[in-house]
Amino acid sequence: MRNKKYPDVSELLKQKDQRRKRLALLSFEEKIAVVNKWRKLTRTIRDSQRATTPLTR
Amino acid sequence: MEKTFRVLNRMVKDGVIEQYAIGGAVAAIFYVEPINTNDLDIFFHMKDASAGLDILSPLYDYLSGLGYKAQKETVDIEGWPVQFLPVFNPLLEEAVEEAREVPFQRTKTRVMQAEHLVAIMLQTGRLKDHARIAQFLEHEVVNQKRLADILARHGLAAKWKKLNRQNAK
Numbered sequence: 001m002r003n004k005k006y007p008d009v010s011e012l013l014k015q016k017d018q019r020r021k022r023l024a025l026l027s028f029e030e031k032i033a034v035v036n037k038w039r040k041l042t043r044t045i046r047d048s049q050r051a052t053t054p055l056t057r
Numbered sequence: 058m059e060k061t062f063r064v065l066n067r068m069v070k071d072g073v074i075e076q077y078a079i080g081g082a083v084a085a086i087f088y089v090e091p092i093n094t095n096d097l098d099i100f101f102h103m104k105d106a107s108a109g110l111d112i113l114s115p116l117y118d119y120l121s122g123l124g125y126k127a128q129k130e131t132v133d134i135e136g137w138p139v140q141f142l143p144v145f146n147p148l149l150e151e152a153v154e155e156a157r158e159v160p161f162q163r164t165k166t167r168v169m170q171a172e173h174l175v176a177i178m179l180q181t182g183r184l185k186d187h188a189r190i191a192q193f194l195e196h197e198v199v200n201q202k203r204l205a206d207i208l209a210r211h212g213l214a215a216k217w218k219k220l221n222r223q224n225a226k
Binding site: 020021023024026028029031032034035036038039042 | 058083086087088089090091092093094095159161162168196
């Protein structure tokens, strides 16, 4: 276990951090548009869960 | 959301509320990266704050007259569940008074300043508030001198020191 090698993800984490910084620089309207997209997605997931969840007594 | 802001501005114009400011996650979004949220927190004050627990009744009646119905603790205004919260301490009162006017498409709205939001999150003190404070600091959107002034005036300086000590560990 001690000798197990793991991939170097430092570049991925750096890119992730840069993406967050880019998102923070969007205009208020653009950010709200992103949130609206997430809200729609959340609603879709919730609706599909409701449709597939078996009825329980 | 622009339509929602228009309704809020109309509430001020019609004297239903004296002034409002956006707080909570949507206000945070103005300063940092988007956060997944489902409601809009509106802090407001009224000229006559003596209404006690019935403070929300005139708002709900007014909005109901416009066709916006209450859903649990929020009112759905143009697709956004809006939670109205009367200012209930001096920090919130100051945050509403000193909120910055910002344009959203062709409508103006009011967003609490970053330093007030950090102070309110510190005062509220949930884990998610502390995480959000970290985001504000990381994105360098806070004027430290102004924040220190607000924290000192509202008795939050010791709490701030404690949080910083915890984070330094």
